Amino acid sequence: MTAGGGEWSELALHTARLLLRPMRESDAVILHELWTERDPRVPPHRRIDALGRPTVEDLEEAIRSHPPTTVGLLAVQLVKTGDVIGYCGLVDSGRPVNGEPELAFELLRRHRGQGYATEASLAVMDWARSSGHERLWAGVWDWNTASRQVLAKLGFLETGHPELDPTRGATLFTTRRL
Template identity: 55%
Template sequence: MSEDPRATTLTTERLILRAQQERDAEVFHQLWTERDERVPPHRRIDAEGHPTVADIADSIRGGDSHARPGLLTVVLRESDAVIGYCGVVFDDDDRPELAFELLSAVHNRGYATEAGRAVIAWARDAGYPRLWASVWDWNLASRRALEKLGFAETGTIVKESAHGRSLLTVREPGD
């Protein structure tokens, strides 16, 4: 992108999307603990309890495999509570991909759609009018959020495993 997403702060009616901070690690760790059992093991807490809050804080501070530099922390404006992340990362084919994950306690309130709209507008302004997103076939809530954001399923299966099928969606310029 033309500018470092970590230097960006986006605001919406109810949310602030800002650079990740070490203190966000506790909420990001909670996201790891809440993940559906169908999520592949490398994206869940392992038998030794990793990643720990400290592991995640280290990744925010200095960067390791748990860090995703294009992801912004999603904060409720009213309470300053961290509820998850949303942003643009690049997939294995170097495509800009919208990614989001919010605490289960705030699901079904439109926050993912609201955060996604802000990130889409920012990405368009930064020179990325077309965005992709992959989503597990069983993750109906995320599929609905992506549909509301103008993403269409392409019919391409990115990955297929015992955990399900990961579907590729795309949002074309002007959608």
């Protein structure tokens, strides 16, 4: 894995098969497709609503109005074809530990099961380590076995303190020392 640029807005992480780079407005189409593919158990505010929102235009505006800072989601792009297949990066949601970034990833269904999420996450983890982060965490729904398997491959361990939602299941919190 190689990195280019010190600022998140200039960051480019390279692996054998992937380029991870800051989001562009043109990536909104892929983000919209990800929103449409989400499991119905995902909370409504993270899915396309009855009015079709967020639209591609809404997502373009979100990309435009939220320039990258020291954390953010990177587009995951296949080196071979140039296709964007999802995102991976660090987010600061403030939970469960304020100030510690969360590893987040999501890929289009047709690109799952090929090791891309693990490869992209390893690149982000290497960058996080070299940037001085000592620990990352990741939240995952208990029913999301694919993401749980990726996190286990990456060495994340469950904390044993789930957040229960009677409708959607439990959010499991996992951590990994870098």
